[in-house]
Amino acid sequence: MPEPTPTPGTVERLIGELNRLPGIGPKSAQRLAYHLLRASADDVRCLAEALTALKERTRLCSICCNVTDSDPCNICRSEQRNKEQICIVEQPQDILAIEHTGAYHGRYHVLHGAISPTEGVGPDNVRISHLMRRLDSDHASEVILATNTNFEGETTAMYLTRLIAPLNIMVTRLARGLPFGTELEYADDVTLTRALEGRQSF
Amino acid sequence: MPEPTPTPGTVERLIGELNRLPGIGPKSAQRLAYHLLRASADDVRCLAEALTALKERTRLCSICCNVTDSDPCNICRSEQRNKEQICIVEQPQDILAIEHTGAYHGRYHVLHGAISPTEGVGPDNVRISHLMRRLDSDHASEVILATNTNFEGETTAMYLTRLIAPLNIMVTRLARGLPFGTELEYADDVTLTRALEGRQSF
Numbered sequence: 001m002p003e004p005t006p007t008p009g010t011v012e013r014l015i016g017e018l019n020r021l022p023g024i025g026p027k028s029a030q031r032l033a034y035h036l037l038r039a040s041a042d043d044v045r046c047l048a049e050a051l052t053a054l055k056e057r058t059r060l061c062s063i064c065c066n067v068t069d070s071d072p073c074n075i076c077r078s079e080q081r082n083k084e085q086i087c088i089v090e091q092p093q094d095i096l097a098i099e100h101t102g103a104y105h106g107r108y109h110v111l112h113g114a115i116s117p118t119e120g121v122g123p124d125n126v127r128i129s130h131l132m133r134r135l136d137s138d139h140a141s142e143v144i145l146a147t148n149t150n151f152e153g154e155t156t157a158m159y160l161t162r163l164i165a166p167l168n169i170m171v172t173r174l175a176r177g178l179p180f181g182t183e184l185e186y187a188d189d190v191t192l193t194r195a196l197e198g199r200q201s202f
Numbered sequence: 203m204p205e206p207t208p209t210p211g212t213v214e215r216l217i218g219e220l221n222r223l224p225g226i227g228p229k230s231a232q233r234l235a236y237h238l239l240r241a242s243a244d245d246v247r248c249l250a251e252a253l254t255a256l257k258e259r260t261r262l263c264s265i266c267c268n269v270t271d272s273d274p275c276n277i278c279r280s281e282q283r284n285k286e287q288i289c290i291v292e293q294p295q296d297i298l299a300i301e302h303t304g305a306y307h308g309r310y311h312v313l314h315g316a317i318s319p320t321e322g323v324g325p326d327n328v329r330i331s332h333l334m335r336r337l338d339s340d341h342a343s344e345v346i347l348a349t350n351t352n353f354e355g356e357t358t359a360m361y362l363t364r365l366i367a368p369l370n371i372m373v374t375r376l377a378r379g380l381p382f383g384t385e386l387e388y389a390d391d392v393t394l395t396r397a398l399e400g401r402q403s404f
Binding site for chain 2: 033054055
């Protein structure tokens, strides 16, 4: 019988930790661990420190609930952002995507989730009450719903629309339709139906 | 003009560090970073500690050059391994693959690379002289060449064969042929040629 395993404890432990990350299987974890073994001590230290800092230095912005090093976050603090526009997203990374377009100059609100009756996530489990207090005090003129276009995102958008409607604030949501570069014959039925329903004059 | 970026420094830094790892693009790095933000502080600390330990606790085994926490490594220390068989591999992770089969009970030698004239890697840049000293003192009876089956691996295997031949040690190499589950019509020419050349009586 061969010995159980030749992997030294330390490397094996790192492979195990990496393997727990989403999208990183056993083979990738192994490849990463051996890459890091060959990498410079400085590089590995930088990565370890960045990980430690993640939990120690970040918090949620008290205004928009985005992840931030300083409170309020850069966007909420900025004088160049339109304070009356609030774009509601499910996750902090959604802000990255919208900022990357350069097409939005208002502020955000991060719900940190979406209402999902099937998974037992109700309105109280996402940051909706925080949003409602904020709408009241911020004199918002427009709320843009930028939740995902799946069942949970739609449910959340509908719930918020009903909640905000009485406040005399304009509620809009991101347009649905054909994504850039689509060939019509390959578009799915729901997308095509929504593109038809939302057709614009040309 | 929108602000340059809303990502807080700490998250952005971790995304940058993760993005430098092989096989992890900007989108994966972002997904991992936000996953870690949601993960428990303990989980993130474990990963950071495993990274730090990697550089602090591991060294190379003075006998076989495998990565190890203790010197000599588990395999070289084991009384159950055949000390007269030495399997030569390019990288430490190759040992994992061979051990995983449970089909080999000898010892190893890790070259930490392969001879590659095109990339300027000569015999002095891999641990060949270390191997030769060891063959001399270890009374090896068989050397199994388990280098990769690409150009560099073959070059290294040929070079080692010539070097070891005068020492009266048997030199073998892993069989080449059709991998398990192959459909013949999809096998490449080189593999099929080698499978023919190496055909065995049935």
